[in-house]
Amino acid sequence: MHKKVILVCLTGLVLLVSSCSTYFNQPLQQTPSRVGEFSKSTQTLLDLPEAADPVEVAVYNFSDQTGQYKPVENGSTFSTAVTQGATTILIKALEDSGWFIPIERENLSNLSTERSIIRNTKQEYIKNLNPNEPPLPPLLYAGLLLEGGIVSYDTNIVTGGIGARYFGIGGSSRYRQDRITIYLRAVSTSNGEILKTVYVSKTILSQSLDASYFRFVKFQRLLEAETGITRNEPLQIAVKDAIEKAVHDLIVEGIKERFWSTKEGAETNKQLVENYTKEKEEQESIELYNRVFKKRTAKRNLSLSGGVSLIDADYAKKNAGFLARLGYQEKFTRNLGYGFSGSVMQLDSGKQFSDIFSEINLNAYFDILPDDDVAPYIYAGAGGVFNMSGASNKAADTFIKMQYGAGLKYYLSQRLGLKLFAEHNIVFSDELDHVINGKRNDFYFNFGLGLDYYFDF
Incomplete structure (x- = not known):
């Protein structure tokens, strides 16, 4: 019980x-008239x-x-x-x-009728009693x-x-x-x-x-x-x-x-x-649905990013490694552009494998909402990844790859912006981690936070 x-x-x-607002402000009794x-x-x-x-x-x-x-x-x-x-x-x-x-x-006819009544009354009654009675003043225009x-x-x-x-x-x-x-x-x-x-x-x-x-x-x-x-x-x-x-x-x-x-x-x-x-x-600048639109004149930008890389290869263990990236982008239209970037990163699978790599990327970009302060974008392209520690066990140290990703930009001003991005890299080789196991090629992911500087020549 x-x-x-x-x-x-x-x-x-x-x-x-x-629903506390209902209980503490219920209209339980009649209220008097009030000023609007x-x-x-x-x-x-x-x-x-x-x-x-x-x-x-x-x-x-x-x-x-x-x-x-x-x-x-x-x-x-x-x-x-x-x-x-x-x-x-x-x-x-x-x-x-x-x-x-x-x-x-709005009701001019009512006003005219009333003035006619006043004028006739003055003429018929008041004028005979008081000849000095002033006439009805004219209407304002x-x-x-x-x-x-x-x-x-x-x-x-x-x-x-x-x-x-x-x-x-x-x-x-x-x-x-x-x-x-x-x-x-x-x-x-x-x-x-x-x-x-x-x-x-x-x-x-x-x-x-x-x-x-x-x-x-x-x-x-x-x-x-x-x-x-x-x-x-x-x-x-x-x-x-x-x-x-x-x-x-x-x-x-x-x-x-x-x-x-x-x-x-x-x-x-x-x-x-x-x-x-x-x-x-x-x-x-605020369109329907409270979207804030900004006219952006700069078509080029330099970006500096940092984040983590995560390998997805033959070893079970996948540790996060560092990522540092410098990039350049240029727009063809409001939505479309291209860019290239260079990165240094660590791919880490624990004791079995951990090396420092560099990469170069060439991408095509599509800005989904180019005039918004918060603007998502997607991109895809190709590039190469290079083992900076040198190959071992007769493995290759240069690999061709393709990549695609998505991100979100936030424009601080006409010149500066922040961005978040996530990227999937597909390597056309199974030797990235110096191990060949099965038929699946090696992959790795990049996640980063960056700062963009926008400019025009």
Whole structure:
């Protein structure tokens, strides 16, 4: 009985820990209304310097142009996938920035009707009582129109998960990533010229975590327990984030093109544009799925590597020996290149055989991801291996071989990089270890860590 109690307690503890965020933050009671949440870009927008002269701006419509409806498992729905209130969100972002004076245009007919009522009332009643009553002031007109909209909502661009179950105890985690894209453009009302267009995308993350226990703890006694949590990033907050980022970028782009300026003047303008340009270059180097791309101009490199060699020949014992290598590589294209290298190494089979060898290699290289910071590559070629200790027992001391391998590069900068590699060498002889035994030729493996220096003539 005591063991059963311990088992139940441990099970409950595992379930609690696996989903602690659920238990410590459960919505167990109603909550009052609250001020709307900030998005990730709200504070950046609010931190912009004060404008020298805010611009009157009109937004007629900033709409959902995707035409998508919410996906459902069964049946159909007429609920749209994204919010239809993007115009209101944009106007709020323009107001929060302090750089624009938003003018009502979305419901202009309502405004015109109300002004007509006021004007008629003044004419019929107030004017007779007070001839000095001032007329209704004119409507503000905009120097700038903001157009655009939500142009795409892509679902399930990345999905995945992990899970395991053993003896009735298990858990799993799943995730899904969607993406929303907006375009925002500024149009001059004086001549209709499109002054600037900005493009912003935002990913939307959904996650789930669950754990379960299902097991017979006694004859005809089944213990079953489960828990889980699902978190979905609110779509409205994602739209707000993208719009606020677009407004921020439009403001800085306008400063860059000298359409407007900060109140502090040229020095603040320069610093703001420099920070924005640096951030933009970094973000433009990141492709879909957060892959960081770098443009690499150097096509040649020298490499210095060290590691271990492991013989696979006629003796059973295989000890690790040292490896030192110097190499040169040159690219034909972004992916293809050639290289040659020279190495000194020790092949060691214990007391039976241990010699120092040198080798030369000529290889063709293929870079699988040439523009990534972490880049795998493969290579293959031919070469020779030479016994530096001299032949013995009438064995040869020069051998022809071929090799192939794979590696992983990590670029520290445009000039320096680290690499790991593993290589299989096939010798066209069974005399590498001075013993002929059977029909199989001798092999050896090289494993190394190296430093690359990239340059151009």
